[in-house]
Amino acid sequence: MVVRGQFHLQQGHFILDVSFHLPGQGITAVFGPSGSGKTTLIRCVAGLERATPGFLEINGHCWQDESRHFFLPTYQRALGYVFQEASLFPHLSVVKNLQYGFHRTPPQQRQVLFEEVITLLGITTLLQRKPEHLSGGERQRVAIARALLTSPKLLLMDEPLAALDANSKAEILPYLERLHEQLSIPVLYITHAMWEVMHLADTLLVFEQGKIIGSGALTEVLTRLDLPLAHAYDAGVVIEAEVVEHDEYFHLTYLKYSGGQLSLRRENLPLGQKVRVVVNAKDVSLAVENEVSSSILNIFPATILEIVEDSPGQMMIKLDASGTRLLARITKKSSVLLKLQVGMLVYARVKSVALL
Numbered sequence: 001m002v003v004r005g006q007f008h009l010q011q012g013h014f015i016l017d018v019s020f021h022l023p024g025q026g027i028t029a030v031f032g033p034s035g036s037g038k039t040t041l042i043r044c045v046a047g048l049e050r051a052t053p054g055f056l057e058i059n060g061h062c063w064q065d066e067s068r069h070f071f072l073p074t075y076q077r078a079l080g081y082v083f084q085e086a087s088l089f090p091h092l093s094v095v096k097n098l099q100y101g102f103h104r105t106p107p108q109q110r111q112v113l114f115e116e117v118i119t120l121l122g123i124t125t126l127l128q129r130k131p132e133h134l135s136g137g138e139r140q141r142v143a144i145a146r147a148l149l150t151s152p153k154l155l156l157m158d159e160p161l162a163a164l165d166a167n168s169k170a171e172i173l174p175y176l177e178r179l180h181e182q183l184s185i186p187v188l189y190i191t192h193a194m195w196e197v198m199h200l201a202d203t204l205l206v207f208e209q210g211k212i213i214g215s216g217a218l219t220e221v222l223t224r225l226d227l228p229l230a231h232a233y234d235a236g237v238v239i240e241a242e243v244v245e246h247d248e249y250f251h252l253t254y255l256k257y258s259g260g261q262l263s264l265r266r267e268n269l270p271l272g273q274k275v276r277v278v279v280n281a282k283d284v285s286l287a288v289e290n291e292v293s294s295s296i297l298n299i300f301p302a303t304i305l306e307i308v309e310d311s312p313g314q315m316m317i318k319l320d321a322s323g324t325r326l327l328a329r330i331t332k333k334s335s336v337l338l339k340l341q342v343g344m345l346v347y348a349r350v351k352s353v354a355l356l
Ligand SMILES: Nc1ncnc2c1ncn2[C@@H]1O[C@H](COP(=O)(O)OP(=O)(O)OP(=O)(O)O)[C@@H](O)[C@H]1O
Pocket: 011, 012, 013, 014, 032, 033, 034, 035, 036, 037, 038, 039, 040, 041
């Protein structure tokens, strides 16, 4: 199951020139500076622009193939589109807004149940309200539900949280996470916020000046030292882990991940719960010996994969800690004093692990 495409489109001075091959499920975050072409890509995928050459196939369904002059118009593409501002019909109640899309999909093509989507987005108690009586976060949850109820083969989300305040963003994220766990629809998710990428993305597409400069699994792309992301202030990695133990005496929670165990401040989470944690490059220091006298709890043996100058006087080090990628930002002076080299075994000391 894959989503693959290729578009070439000129608009004024701007040229979109991309080709991509993405997993057929999960969330692909589309990330890049303003004006780099993210919305243009989504418009091509939706059939709102006709790129030539152009090709698009969604899990075996061809929507465009210019080599045989084939272009499926937007209204025939089974896609859901969620924008920054939820565009609900103001005169209809929430339930009528939802039924509108649901009933337009022939019963034999429906892939989701009405009740299932309402429960998933937590909107059961909002059904009789008019959109004007909903908060921004609630409106956006209804907009997502409405898009899902059309049984799309692809969900396009163009900065769906950008217009919300911090509280509404935090309120809606768990619903997006659930959507991601429980539905197998591929999602293209445009955002400017690294925080959202780290929370939600499985795959990352990085845009610059109309081109895709990086694409692949989230951490693989986040740790590519030739891309700007690994040199941003908040550069870091995401680790998928599971809660395995709580230590009441020391007020710690232990997480298991593919490379071993991590501890963090006691969190009220059930055992077995899957979580994501972020380890920022600025919170990782390196030692050439394992100092047992250190106050740091999370220390991992790791091999240096790459070393590059990050900014004047600062180095970015890419590490492999038993199969898990880490980034460490250290001073150039420390790098010279420790005689760091590619292939060397070091100890990565992680000062802080943040639960997402
Ligand atoms: N109809 C058009 N005619 C000419 N240029 C256009 C047209 N539509 C978009 N552009 C230009 O194409 C470029 C890419 O725009 P696009 O909206 O895809 O960027 P973006 O990455 O989504 O930006 P943002 O993050 O600010 O939404 C911009 O330079 C924009 O000015």
